[in-house]
Amino acid sequence: MASSNDLTAAIAVTRFGLGARPGEIAEVTADPGRWLSSQIRPAEGAEQPQQDPELASTRIKAFRVYQVDRRMARDGGETPADRDPVQIAARMLREGTAVDFLARARLAATTKQGFRERWALFWANHFTVSAVKLITATVAGPFEQEAIRPRVFGRFEDLLVASSAHPAMLLYLDQAQSVGPRSQAAAFLRRRPMPGIGGGLNENLAREILELHTVGVDAGYSQEDVTEFARALTGWSVGGQREVADQQGEYVFRANIHEPGARTVMGKTYKADDVGQAAAILKDLAAHPKTARHISWKIARHFVADDPPPSLAARIEAAWIASGGHLTRVAEALISAPEAWDPAPRKLKTPYEFLISSWRAIGGQPGAIEHISPPLRSMGMQAFSPPSPKGWSDEAVTWAAPDAIIKRMTWAEGFSAIVAGELDTNATAAAALGPRLTEPVRLAVARAESRQEALSILLMSPEFQRR
Amino acid sequence: MTRSDPTRRSLLAAAGGLGLSVSFLGRAAFADDGLAKKNLITIVARGGMDGLSVSPPVGDPDYASLRGRIAIPAGEALPLDSTFGLHPALAGVHALALKGQARIAPAIASPDRARSHFEAQDVLESGGAKVYGTASGFLNRALTAAGGRRVEALSVGATAPLILRGPVQTASWSPGPTGEGSPRLPGILADLYAGDPLLGPALASGLATEAMAATAQGGMPAMAPPTPGQPSGAGVQGFIRQGQAVARSLGKTVAGFMTQANGPQIVAVSVDGWDTHANQGAAQGQLATRLLYLDALITGLNEGLGEAWRDTVVVVATEFGRTARVNGTGGTDHGTGSTALLLGGSLKRGGIIGDWPTLRADALFEARDTRPTLDMRGLFKGVLADHLGLDRAALDAAVFPDSAGVRAVEGLI
Numbered sequence: 001m002a003s004s005n006d007l008t009a010a011i012a013v014t015r016f017g018l019g020a021r022p023g024e025i026a027e028v029t030a031d032p033g034r035w036l037s038s039q040i041r042p043a044e045g046a047e048q049p050q051q052d053p054e055l056a057s058t059r060i061k062a063f064r065v066y067q068v069d070r071r072m073a074r075d076g077g078e079t080p081a082d083r084d085p086v087q088i089a090a091r092m093l094r095e096g097t098a099v100d101f102l103a104r105a106r107l108a109a110t111t112k113q114g115f116r117e118r119w120a121l122f123w124a125n126h127f128t129v130s131a132v133k134l135i136t137a138t139v140a141g142p143f144e145q146e147a148i149r150p151r152v153f154g155r156f157e158d159l160l161v162a163s164s165a166h167p168a169m170l171l172y173l174d175q176a177q178s179v180g181p182r183s184q185a186a187a188f189l190r191r192r193p194m195p196g197i198g199g200g201l202n203e204n205l206a207r208e209i210l211e212l213h214t215v216g217v218d219a220g221y222s223q224e225d226v227t228e229f230a231r232a233l234t235g236w237s238v239g240g241q242r243e244v245a246d247q248q249g250e251y252v253f254r255a256n257i258h259e260p261g262a263r264t265v266m267g268k269t270y271k272a273d274d275v276g277q278a279a280a281i282l283k284d285l286a287a288h289p290k291t292a293r294h295i296s297w298k299i300a301r302h303f304v305a306d307d308p309p310p311s312l313a314a315r316i317e318a319a320w321i322a323s324g325g326h327l328t329r330v331a332e333a334l335i336s337a338p339e340a341w342d343p344a345p346r347k348l349k350t351p352y353e354f355l356i357s358s359w360r361a362i363g364g365q366p367g368a369i370e371h372i373s374p375p376l377r378s379m380g381m382q383a384f385s386p387p388s389p390k391g392w393s394d395e396a397v398t399w400a401a402p403d404a405i406i407k408r409m410t411w412a413e414g415f416s417a418i419v420a421g422e423l424d425t426n427a428t429a430a431a432a433l434g435p436r437l438t439e440p441v442r443l444a445v446a447r448a449e450s451r452q453e454a455l456s457i458l459l460m461s462p463e464f465q466r467r
Numbered sequence: 468m469t470r471s472d473p474t475r476r477s478l479l480a481a482a483g484g485l486g487l488s489v490s491f492l493g494r495a496a497f498a499d500d501g502l503a504k505k506n507l508i509t510i511v512a513r514g515g516m517d518g519l520s521v522s523p524p525v526g527d528p529d530y531a532s533l534r535g536r537i538a539i540p541a542g543e544a545l546p547l548d549s550t551f552g553l554h555p556a557l558a559g560v561h562a563l564a565l566k567g568q569a570r571i572a573p574a575i576a577s578p579d580r581a582r583s584h585f586e587a588q589d590v591l592e593s594g595g596a597k598v599y600g601t602a603s604g605f606l607n608r609a610l611t612a613a614g615g616r617r618v619e620a621l622s623v624g625a626t627a628p629l630i631l632r633g634p635v636q637t638a639s640w641s642p643g644p645t646g647e648g649s650p651r652l653p654g655i656l657a658d659l660y661a662g663d664p665l666l667g668p669a670l671a672s673g674l675a676t677e678a679m680a681a682t683a684q685g686g687m688p689a690m691a692p693p694t695p696g697q698p699s700g701a702g703v704q705g706f707i708r709q710g711q712a713v714a715r716s717l718g719k720t721v722a723g724f725m726t727q728a729n730g731p732q733i734v735a736v737s738v739d740g741w742d743t744h745a746n747q748g749a750a751q752g753q754l755a756t757r758l759l760y761l762d763a764l765i766t767g768l769n770e771g772l773g774e775a776w777r778d779t780v781v782v783v784a785t786e787f788g789r790t791a792r793v794n795g796t797g798g799t800d801h802g803t804g805s806t807a808l809l810l811g812g813s814l815k816r817g818g819i820i821g822d823w824p825t826l827r828a829d830a831l832f833e834a835r836d837t838r839p840t841l842d843m844r845g846l847f848k849g850v851l852a853d854h855l856g857l858d859r860a861a862l863d864a865a866v867f868p869d870s871a872g873v874r875a876v877e878g879l880i
Contacts (some may be wrong), residue, residue, distance in 0.1 A: 086705070132740070174744040177796040200795025204744045207582070207801070217583050217598075223833065226582075348665065378641070380625025387513070387739055390585050393626070400665050401627035401639035402673030409670075413652060444655055453652060460656050462663050 008032045010434035011341055014467045016303060017114025019357025022427075024112075025434040036335045039116040042328045046120035046149040047111060049103035049141075056142035056167055057239075057249030059096060063135050064241050064248075066092070092138050097131060098369040100141025101383045105372050108356045109365035119331060120144075122302050123152045126295070127163040127213060128391035129172045131384040136172045140384040143168035156295075156325035157286035164209060164282060165251045167238040173205035173389065180234040180259025201259075206230035208389045214285040216294035221266050231259040232270065232278040292320040298394070299334060305346035306395045312339035345436070345466035348396035351379035353467070354408060358459050361432040362419050375411045379404050409460055416455035425454035436463050502856045506725050506779040508734045508768060509606065511630060512761070513588060514742035516785035517799055518806030518837060520754055521557070522571040526550035529826040535793045536749065543750045547571065548818060555750050556758035559766035560808065567816035570879075572807040572846055574824050576787060576839035582801035584742070587786035591843060592630035594867045605866050606733055607633030609851055612861035621676065621731035623721055631735045636668045638676040638731060640724070642717065679724060707756055711763040718767020726775050732855075738764070741785060745796040765810060777812035780854050780880070784843060790835050791826055804837035807846060813854070813880055820846065820876060842873045849876035
């Protein structure tokens, strides 16, 4: 660890947390290690942005109604004025997605447990559900809340199963409609084809579980392994309007679209066992040493450096293997690794981390979705919308494009114009960075022409841009 | 982009020592050898663009049966030759094709065969022979290979694409608000970033581009992606029209950068949303909408470049194609060969680029995908050599490492 407790506290709050609120570094200085470790809560998981949120199943049911209206509108039928599909879609985004995202940003801006939140954000990004389709936009927030946050300090296997079986993931990666070609339903469809209903496999989820969520792309699996896993996953679906009420919008296993027979994935044969077959494959993937290696390295890269010290990744991996993938042990390994405390900040903040830490620095929080969604979009990080299932990039080269730095500067100036008011910006700078504040930046802040300019300089300073 | 602030910008150059005049010297530096006028625009279609829908081989006897309900009907494809047509959404591209200014490479692929988006995009954009073989983008290395000449490059989008990343600092730009804040701030930051290898060059380049953007956009209204809740017309069709208008004006703006005296010659644009695993549609639908946007972007570039279109080549490339068969959910899964589009005013007239392997069962790659007959690197080599005058030895070794065995496609330009 670093020599002075002050510096250690500043690193704890900015590198492992979401940036310092006024006074936070001083509070943490007494025991930075304890501050971090006390945030690891195996029983409770992460904090929840909303206390009584709308469930994914409720959102999915509403979406099904919307789909029917949209089809009617498209077929030239009349929809009542209050059920115009475009209006309804806009409302779903405004009253669903935007509310979820704002709640999450406000939690991040105000929490006293910044590491706990960062850890949750890491896993939400690892198991990305992107708002690229309207349906996934409405369930991205509930997915995080229901599948990810409760389990981020539990066993990785449980997190993997919860993510893979959540309706949001099944819809995002097209699993819900994947049909085993030799299933009962496929045979039925061959005899009596129905317009608009296929009868075949979709391998999207199977591939991304292997490539992104578990063993990684270089683990040596083949196209046939992907296809076999996809066959095993058939039947993992989402209850539709014909299901009984309490299954609508929920995970269901449909035996009649499940591909019968044994499957072989990465050299191991799994006997026919309905839902149990893919569950057994997931269990083995979770326990695979390549999974431990792949994700341990990702954790090191996310928290410490784009190109993390191999010894750091190795420590995390060792804790992963020794604990059978218990994420409490994995988190403890990260925060206790000496390599993680190198005083040089090597990570450029993502746009989300930059905005959140700016609010924290002034002791504020975003009051409306308009305060956070447009700037994130302009910086290339649209709310809940990673460009692919791989999630947001964790590398500075992605975020430091010249245009993105201009967008950060423009936002910092606008933000400062609104919030700098009567702020003692010298104190703000000291409190936001503690001993990480360098002399040139301290001087530039002190010599600024206005509070607005001073705060802009602080937020755009090299040390505030990094963590 | 809203209003420009010449006061701030004119102060920038002096205050920060940012060398605005240096950053975009490009064209002027070698205006005498004719190559200074040449433009190359690369459009990377991310997600795996379905070549069999972009340029449907409606004359291939196996096409309709493999594709089922997502086949583009022969009568609706815009005809190219006896085998191929273009998707009906690509009307602008088709008009260029009729003038000999657009061609297709219908069975092309990068050397990667893993069917992973991320691996395949890495290989496509790095120009490596295998994944993670090289950390920079091949267009960045092409800038170096241009030798003593200084060529400027610009990426369009909020994040930096790999294809242009590397040792040569390149510019980037995306539509969106820029400010009129303190005229002092950029200079102060430039000082604070002086020793910062990441933020320093990025800020300098960004400020230079910001100044240029004001000119490029002229009096055009501010652009933003279409947002639900503010439709310009009725219903879904209104969104699509709005999206087309945005794409077209983006094309014109990019052209506006390129036609300025010191503007970039090499531009990379990313277009997302091609991963059509489910309900991709046929002549209309999800994929058709993406293609309408792509067509509008190309049309905007063509219109905006005006006379300079004569000296421009546009390549549309994707990381892989999609399965030849429709899948169980009205979409297609990750495949191998796809279509690249080659456009521009200086193309030689010609048929398809590369051979068509057909869709016969025994011709499909691994019994599922369009078999690639042409290496993507060969297409880019041909363009970089004949259009931008890059040295062939540099292309074989530095721009595309270990690729001496991949021949440049001849006679395109």
